[in-house]
Amino acid sequence: MSIEDPRADGLAALAGLIADRTRAACLLALLDGRAWTAGELARHAGVAPSTLSEHLHRLVAGGLLAEERQGRHRYVRLAGPRVAQLVEDLAAQVPAAEARRPPRGLREASAGAALARGRTCYDHLAGRLGIVVTDALTERGLLRQDTGFALTDAGLEWFGAAGIPLGAAGRRPLARACLDWTERRPHLAGAAGAALCRRALEAGWCVRVGSGRAVRITPVGERVMSDLLGIPSGALR
Template sequence: MTSRDPRAPELARLAGLIADETRAACLLALLDGRAWTAGELARHAGVAASTASEHLHRLVAGGVLAEERQGRHRYVRLADARVAQLVEDLAAQVAPGAVVRRPRGLRETSSGSAMARGRTCYDHFAGRLGIAVTDALTARGLLLPTSEPEGRAGVERSTARRPEGLSTGGLSTPAGAPRRRTSEERATGFALTDAGLRWFDSAGITLDRTSRRPLARACLDWTERRPHLAGVAGAALCRHALDVGWCVRIGSARAVKVTPEGERALSELLGIEAEALH
């Protein structure tokens, strides 16, 4: 008789934590990467504050959410990037035709359009904005999809030419030099090329090379149905864009919009046309 996988009980427990519409609504809201109060999440999910508190308590106890207290206020956020990835991946599995409820008014329609145009997916960009950035990085040879099979020797060659005016950032490996993909890169779907590392350095975007997270990771976009850039690089780019004013948040939701300054920067750095961002 085959023994049961010892991970089964923990998987069932985790699935049970998520398998509730109110808790799912809270988790999706928290994908904006910020901390929310129980009252804010209650209003978002359309339930009583006491009901929301009960659900949030279960999620905190189960390790899905982390709790923070400031004075009398209690905040919750997603426990870590792995939880965010799990929620986003599950949301991406919902078939486009499965959501049949029509928007309740112009405000909800506008909110949905803004989310599809550009939003944060925990700590990186998603929607058309995330896809436009990912496509531009890929087209310039700065980012490489790694889900495609390699050659017999398992070696890839970066064919990207370094964009004019970008410094080498102290990295001596020339563009075009062969480099073997690591097992982590093959598993995460994206890898930064050497030219990509130089691009981030020259753009003033610091990458935390000591992080245990993948440097680059493919995250399936639930509106575009294509992968966008996540991981350390995706988070650093998103954080930089918000810090310097290339993008601003819209209200309290996950939606973001690109500012005129951001349009100029993305055009100069990645050749992204403004039409692709709207």
Template structure:
């Protein structure tokens, strides 16, 4: 008997995509890569505490499924998320899990410190998240630079604000100029899209924010606290 076709041709592809993340090791790889950087296969194996051969098998599935992209340089194999859409998918799913589940208490002081650092500030693929990201989105809204009434939209003053800082917004990019991204720790939207990515790059280049260790966590520097207060009125205590 012939197998009946699915009423929606997207159903098999959706099931295949869901299966990619239905494994803790592959999910851990995707969460690690939300820092927006490329990791070697060996680094990801150590991060997830799996053998290199096991990591290679899982990474191959993620690349074949379109969630990750790879690049080879000499003996090294570098992996990164395939793009903004893949990053938002992972972040949105993580936000859903945190929203619906009772958070597990950290078992060690190190884990508690790492969790606190991520809550304070982190990169979400290529934009700022955590309390720092939320504070920026809120301050921009209060100052009339960003509208949140029906999704995110930069106002004319907002576009001028970016220009005043010398931040060029890529007008030819296929990405939306601004996009709201649900923050999985704050459970509110922070700024993503072209503008969010450009502001994150600027903040890191100008050392308003610095990365902590090798993960996603970032913190505002003393210079960054002064700049964020000067340009957006963000109180330093709110992002510490």
């Protein structure tokens, strides 16, 4: 007599929430770490607001999204880092050929190139920018990748000296590998990745490109990354 795993129903329900193109598009868009209005997500997904409303209701009820209201506006965001990690990990399993289908027009090609150069992956840096920074941290002995992602003692000191507070230890791992879907290599995530990204945006080392996830390094950021990690400016563009 077989005994069914009690998690089976929950896993099936979770998979069903994600297994819809419109809901998947919303989850991927929200990987920029910001709150979006229902109207913004409807336009992004290419569906009517009334259609999107039902999808958002299911995602909120399923615990994947959190809802906020300010006056007449309704905002949604990913429910937290664990949801972002789930979406990131699933998206990274999309075959490379499918993830890199030919762009439909110049605008989409330009947007795709910008995302590949640098973007936020929920709350940390990704794309070529994220990989270059991760490699520099590793090469300088600040981050270890051989036994799983972990900051070294020198790495902990480096974050403090660079004015990037890591905060108190919590349930979230300090450093975590996140497989980059454009580079097909891991970049730095976790609390340390989030702290570095937050500092980069607040200090103007990086700026957002348009209203999406793409970011680019600034001249100030190039100088800072050269001083802190010895990264040549051309490697970050």
